[in-house]
Structure formats: C-alpha cells, structure tokens
Amino acid sequence: xxxxxxxxxxxxxxxxxxxxxxxxxxxxxxxxxxxxxxxxxxxxxxxxxxxxxxxxxxxxxxxxxxxxxxxxxxxxxxxxxxxxxxxxxxxxxxxxxxxxxxxxxxxxxxxxxxxxxxxxxxxxxxxxxxxxxxxxxxxxxxxxxxxxxxxxxxxxxxxxxxxxxxxxxxxxxxxxxxxxxxxxxxxxxxxxxxxxxxxxxxxxxxxxxxxxxxxxxxxxxxxxxxxxxxxxxxxxxxxxxxxxxxxxxxxxxxxxxxxxxxxxxxxxxxxxxxxxxx
Amino acid sequence: xxxxxxxxxxxxxxxxxxxxxxxxxxxxxxxxxxxxxxxxxxxxxxxxxxxxxxxxxxxxxxxxxxxxxxxxxxxxxxxxxxxxxxxxxxxxxxxxxxxxxxxxxxxxxxxxxxxxxxxxxxxxxxxxxxxxxxxxxxxxxxxxxxxxxxxxxxxxxxxxxxxxxxxxxxxxxxxxxxxxxxxxxxxxxxxxxxxxxxxxxxxxxxxxxxxxxxxxxxxxxxxxxxxxxxxxxxxxxxxxxxxxxxxxxxxxxxxxxxxxxxxxxxxxxxxxxxxxxxxxxxxxxxxxxxxxxxxxxxxxxxxxxxxxxxxxxxxxxxxxxxxxxxxxxxxxxxxxxxxxxxxxxxxxxxxxxxxxxxxxxxxxxxxxxxxxxxxxxxxxxxxxxxxxxxxxxxxxx
Numbered sequence: 001x002x003x004x005x006x007x008x009x010x011x012x013x014x015x016x017x018x019x020x021x022x023x024x025x026x027x028x029x030x031x032x033x034x035x036x037x038x039x040x041x042x043x044x045x046x047x048x049x050x051x052x053x054x055x056x057x058x059x060x061x062x063x064x065x066x067x068x069x070x071x072x073x074x075x076x077x078x079x080x081x082x083x084x085x086x087x088x089x090x091x092x093x094x095x096x097x098x099x100x101x102x103x104x105x106x107x108x109x110x111x112x113x114x115x116x117x118x119x120x121x122x123x124x125x126x127x128x129x130x131x132x133x134x135x136x137x138x139x140x141x142x143x144x145x146x147x148x149x150x151x152x153x154x155x156x157x158x159x160x161x162x163x164x165x166x167x168x169x170x171x172x173x174x175x176x177x178x179x180x181x182x183x184x185x186x187x188x189x190x191x192x193x194x195x196x197x198x199x200x201x202x203x204x205x206x207x208x209x210x211x212x213x214x215x216x217x218x219x220x221x222x223x224x225x226x227x228x229x230x231x232x233x234x235x236x237x238x239x240x241x242x243x244x245x246x247x248x249x250x251x252x253x254x255x256x257x258x259x260x261x262x263x264x265x266x267x268x269x270x271x272x273x274x275x276x277x278x
Numbered sequence: 279x280x281x282x283x284x285x286x287x288x289x290x291x292x293x294x295x296x297x298x299x300x301x302x303x304x305x306x307x308x309x310x311x312x313x314x315x316x317x318x319x320x321x322x323x324x325x326x327x328x329x330x331x332x333x334x335x336x337x338x339x340x341x342x343x344x345x346x347x348x349x350x351x352x353x354x355x356x357x358x359x360x361x362x363x364x365x366x367x368x369x370x371x372x373x374x375x376x377x378x379x380x381x382x383x384x385x386x387x388x389x390x391x392x393x394x395x396x397x398x399x400x401x402x403x404x405x406x407x408x409x410x411x412x413x414x415x416x417x418x419x420x421x422x423x424x425x426x427x428x429x430x431x432x433x434x435x436x437x438x439x440x441x442x443x444x445x446x447x448x449x450x451x452x453x454x455x456x457x458x459x460x461x462x463x464x465x466x467x468x469x470x471x472x473x474x475x476x477x478x479x480x481x482x483x484x485x486x487x488x489x490x491x492x493x494x495x496x497x498x499x500x501x502x503x504x505x506x507x508x509x510x511x512x513x514x515x516x517x518x519x520x521x522x523x524x525x526x527x528x529x530x531x532x533x534x535x536x537x538x539x540x541x542x543x544x545x546x547x548x549x550x551x552x553x554x555x556x557x558x559x560x561x562x563x564x565x566x567x568x569x570x571x572x573x574x575x576x577x578x579x580x581x582x583x584x585x586x587x588x589x590x591x592x593x594x595x596x597x598x599x600x601x602x603x604x605x606x607x608x609x610x611x612x613x614x615x616x617x618x619x620x621x622x623x624x625x626x627x628x629x630x631x632x633x634x635x636x637x638x639x640x641x642x643x644x645x646x647x648x649x650x651x652x653x654x655x656x657x658x659x660x661x662x663x664x665x666x667x668x669x670x671x672x673x674x675x
Binding site (some may be wrong): 203 | 379383389391
C-alpha cells in the first residue's frame with residue numbers, strides 16, 4: 001500500500017519547531033502563567049482549608065441536591081480518603097477537575113449555542129468535536145507538554161480539550177429539542193432572538209446542559225488521572241507510582257480514591273440536572 | 279376598514295422559490311412544479327380580508343396550506359410573494375424591528391399544541407408577551423391576572439402547565455394571547471387537540487369572549503362543523519388555494535365547486551341548524567295580569583294545554599298550564615301566583631344538536647328567549663322536522 005510517502009510526522013515536527021514554538025511561545029507562556037496562578041490558588045485553597053470544613057460543606061450540598069444516600073456516601077468516601085492518607089492528593093485532582101470543567105463549560109456552552117444559531121458554525125464545530133473526542137487522549141499530552149511544560153497547567157489544557165465536546169454537544173442538543181411550537185410561540189409574541197434564547201431556549205435546555213456538564217466532569221476526572229503521566233499531581237500520580245513500582249496495594253488505594261471522587265461528583269451533578277427537570 | 283388584508287399571498291418551499299414563482303405566474307400547476315423542480319407550493323395566491331371584529335375561519339384538510347397561511351400572516355414563515363396588510367401596513371415589507379413591534383402590539387397567537395413554556399407558571403406564561411416588551415413586573419402581572427380570570431383559570435396562577443389538563447392548558451394559551459390586548463387573535467387549530475366535549479366548551483367561551491372583547495379572530499381548523507359554528511365568514515382551502523369564501527349559509531347553500539359541495543354534503547345538519555331556524559311563533563300569549571278565565575279561553579281556542587306569559591314589552595314571565603289556570607279561577611287568585619317561573623329557556627343560537635336532551639325531558643314547548651324577550655317556541659316536533667327537512671324547508675314553511 002505504500003504508493004507514496006506522506007511525511008506527516010516530519011511536517012508536523014517542523015511546523016512545531018520552526019513556527020509554533022518560536023512564534024507563539026510567548027503567547028502560550030502567558031496563558032500558562034495565568035492558568036498556573038489560578039489552578040494553584042484553587043489547589044491551595046482546597047488543601048489549606050480544614051478537611052472537616054470541606055467535608056461538612058460537601059455533605060450538606062450532597063444532601064440538599066441529591067438526598068441522604070449520596071450525603072452518607074460522600075461522608076464515608078471522605079473518611080476513606082483521610083484514612084489512607086490521600087486527602088491532599090484527592091484535593092489536587094479535584095482542583096484540576098474543577099478548573100478544567102469550568103473552562104470547558106465557559107467555552108463549551110456558548111459554542112453549543114452558536115452552533116444552533118448558525119449553520120456554518122455547526123458545520124465547522126462538528127468535525128472538530130469528533131476529532132477531539134476520538135483522538136486518543138494520550139496524543140494531546142505531547143503538544144500540551146511542548147506548549148505548557150510539565151505539571152498542572154498542561155494537565156488542565158489536555159483535560160479541557162478532552163472534556164469540552166459533551167458540553168458543546170449537549171447544549172446544542174438541548175436547544176434543538178425545545179419543541180418547535182414553543183419557539184414559534186415565543187417568536188409570535190415578538191421576542192427578539194436574544195429573548196428567545198435566554199427566556200425560553202436555555203431554561204428549557206437546562207436538563208440537557210446539566211447532563212453535558214456531568215459528562216464533561218466525568219471525562220475531566222478520567223483525563224486528570226491520565227495526565228499524571230505529564231506530571232500532574234494527585235490521585236493519578238499515586239496510581240502511576242503503583243504501576244511503576246508494581247505495588248498492587250498502592251494502585252488499589254489510589255484507584256478506589258478516584259472511584260469515590262467519580263461517584264460523588266457524578267451523583268451531585270446528576271442531582272442538579274434532575275432538579276432542573278422539575 | 280379591513281383589519282387584515284391578504285393579497286396574492288404565496289409561499290413556495292424549496293431551493294429556488296423565485297423560479298418557482300415565475301413558473302406559477304406562467305400558469306404552471308402546483309403538481310408540475312413539484313415534479314419538475316422539487317419545490318412545493320405551500321400557499322398559492324391567497325387573497326382575503328378580515329374586518330375589524332370579524333370571526334374569520336380558514337378551513338381545509340391537512341396539507342391544504344392553512345397552517346402555512348396563518349404563519350405567513352405574522353411572518354413566522356417568510357412569504358415568497360404577495361402582501362399582508364395589518365391595519366393597512368404591509369407586514370411583508372417591515373424591518374425586523376417593526377415586525378417585532380407589530381407582533382407585540384397587534385397580533386396574539388394560539389397554537390394547536392398550546393406552545394406553553396413548561397418552565398414557567400401559568401401567571402408568567404400569560405405575562406410573557408408583556409415581559410418581553412419590558413413592562414414592569416407589577417403591571418404585567420396585573421394584566422396577566424385579568425386575562426387569567428377572563429378565561430376562567432383563577433386560582434391556577436402558580437401552577438405549571440404540565441399540572442393542567444389539555445383544556446386548561448389551552449385556556450392558558452388563550453389568556454397569553456389576550457394579555458397583550460392585541461386586536462387580532464391568530465388561532466392555529468387551537469381546539470383540535472382537545473376532547474370533543476372540552477372543544478365545544480372552549481368554542482362557546484371563545485365566542486362569548488370575542489363578543490365581549492371585540493377581537494378580530496383568524497381561526498384555522500380542519501373541522502367543518504367547527505368552522506360553521508364559529509365563523510362569521512369561512513374560507514375553504516384546498517391545495518394551497520382558497521376555493522371559496524362566504525358565510526356558513528353561502529357555503530352550505532351555494533358551494534363554489536364540486537370539492538366544496540362534497541365537503542358540505544356530510545355536514546351534520548343538527549349542528550348547523552339553530553333554535554332560531556326551527557322556532558315557531560308562540561301560538562298563545564297574554565299579559566301577566568290577565569284573568570284566569572281569559573287564559574283558559576285562549577288555551578281552549580288554540581287547543582293547547584299551556585300558555586306562555588309575557589308582559590307588555592314581550593318580556594318572558596313564565597308558563598301557565600291549563601290545570602293551574604282552572605285552579606286559580608276556582609279559588610279566585612290572580613294568575614301570576616300560579617305561574618311557573620322556573621322554566622328552562624333556550625337561546626336562539628343554541629344548536630339543534632344540543633336541544634335533544636332538553637326537548638325529550640320537557641313537558642311543554644321550549645321558550646326561545648334572548649335578552650329577556652320571548653322570540654318563539656321550539657317544540658319536539660319542530661326539532662325533529664328540522665333535522666329531517668333541513669334549514670330551507672323549515673324556514674320557508
């Protein structure tokens with residue numbers, strides 16, 4: 001099948017070395033610096049705060065949003081994280097997830113809205129999302145290191161790229177699912193496009209948008225673990241250490257911690273979506 | 279002046295509507311255009327006008343273009359050609375801003391599937407049109423409250439639409455259209471999704487609301503009986519064209535072509551005929567103060583066992599039976615003491631269909647009363663003969 005040679009590898013590397021890094025390096029460095037300050041602040045806050053206070057808040061929020069069961073689970077899960085000495089690692093993972101989810105949502109929802117308003121936009125956005133979701137997540141890690149170095153920042157960037165598509169897609173889906181007669185009614189009474197959007201379409205799309213945020217968060221968590229490979233601290237790095245030293249016990253301890261985070265985050269964001277539906 | 283005037287309004291769906299329009303203007307048929315270009319002529323040169331305060335019904339089967347037509351009137355669908363004058367101003371030439379202003383101030387709309395905002399309460403649904411105009415909360419809620427009371431939904435202000443039955447949801451839809459106080463109501467199959475009984479109730483209430491508020495109504499339906507009941511005038515649509523415009527009588531009595539006559543052939547006469555079509559002159563009358571003996575004599579002359587009593591202004595007072603009259607004569611009391619006042623009266627516009635039950639129960643002919651005046655009487659016989667013979671025969675006999 002080798003009829004001609006397609007030097008994609010060489011081209012890409014030359015593009016990165018000769019243009020991307022020299023020309024845009026400063027730009028990415030600026031982003032990197034800003035992002036680092038932000039992530040570090042969130043991490044510091046979560047680690048410096050008394051764990052008891054965070055657990056109390058978490059349990060209360062879980063109770064209010066998702067009910068007694070989730071609240072009890074959150075309490076037991078927190079006790080577990082403390083008892084295996086993984087509390088601060090968990091908080092580091094949580095801060096990466098929170099920051100990257102926040103960026104994903106801030107970028108994803110407006111993008112999803114734009115895609116419903118503008119057909120060209122929809123045509124451009126869709127293949128990009130397909131690309132982002134299907135490209136193996138490890139592949140993002142390489143340019144992320146190149147542009148943002150090691151540690152928290154490239155982790156957040158890679159996570160953001162990986163986790164944004166559901167936020168965009170579910171926003172678009174939610175808006176498209178608003179019944180046509182409801183949109184017609186709003187228009188017939190003289191709504192502007194903007195009024196239609198924020199008084200009718202967005203509120204009605206909210207359950208779907210919340211489901212998108214939930215998925216984004218879950219993807220962010222899974223990526224935050226993978227990005228331990230590029231030096232992101234947290235539960236992922238505990239598991240990675242377990243792998244590299246063939247320490248089954250350590251791997252299981254860290255892995256269970258990730259499961260705890262996943263379940264609590266999932267149930268709380270799902271609860272938010274359910275609330276929206278009612 | 280015409281409230282709505284529609285001239286040669288045309289809508290062609292497809293890739294190149296202007297080319298389709300050219301073909302249409304060259305006299306090509308809708309079917310040929312579809313075959314040659316793949317474009318659909320939704321509405322084909324429709325023209326009609328609606329006077330202020332008129333109830334105008336557009337009736338057609340599914341696919342006749344009626345729902346497209348009503349959406350062209352407020353430009354939910356952009357017309358391909360033609361004009362729509364609202365209060366003399368052509369809506370098709372308006373800028374976006376003018377269009378929004380016209381929709382806000384002049385055009386209310388009610389939808390088949392209600393089109394309610396599920397995330398809003400009844401009150402905020404109804405206030406929506408005012409809210410987007412930037413009206414203050416207190417003021418718009420006051421107006422919304424009034425509209426809610428007008429449609430009989432008082433007490434449900436804080437309910438959500440999904441907590442209400444279909445009929446009540448459509449009342450919300452109607453209230454939302456009324457709250458804006460626009461002169462024109464566009465109603466797209468507004469009652470088609472409702473149960474027959476609820477539909478009838480809503481039709482009656484809409485008529486009385488329209489009487490009270492003097493709205494101009496453009497009403498779409500696929501139900502000929504509904505069209506005949508509601509419409510001051512009716513336009514019949516087929517294949518995107520209006521084939522006939524006229525009053526119920528004109529359409530029933532004088533169908534413009536075979537299509538219309540096939541349509542109206544099956545009309546249930548009982549729903550078209552009203553009490554006023556079959557009522558007869560009361561055979562005996564007297565003033566309230568007449569003596570019992572005079573009453574007995576009149577009944578004797580007419581061969582009747584009862585007599586309706588009115589005063590000098592023809593205001594309906596009650597019924598006197600022959601037995602009561604004789605009793606009153608013997609015990610020497612005035613007739614107005616033995617008068618049966620609590621008697622079922624009917625309105626001249628009551629459909630014959632609705633009279634069956636009443637007529638079967640009633641021992642005496644039914645008095646037809648409007649604004650307190652006795653207009654005539656309807657007997658069981660006249661209801662039945664009305665059904666058998668139809669309108670013309672009854673009124674001419």
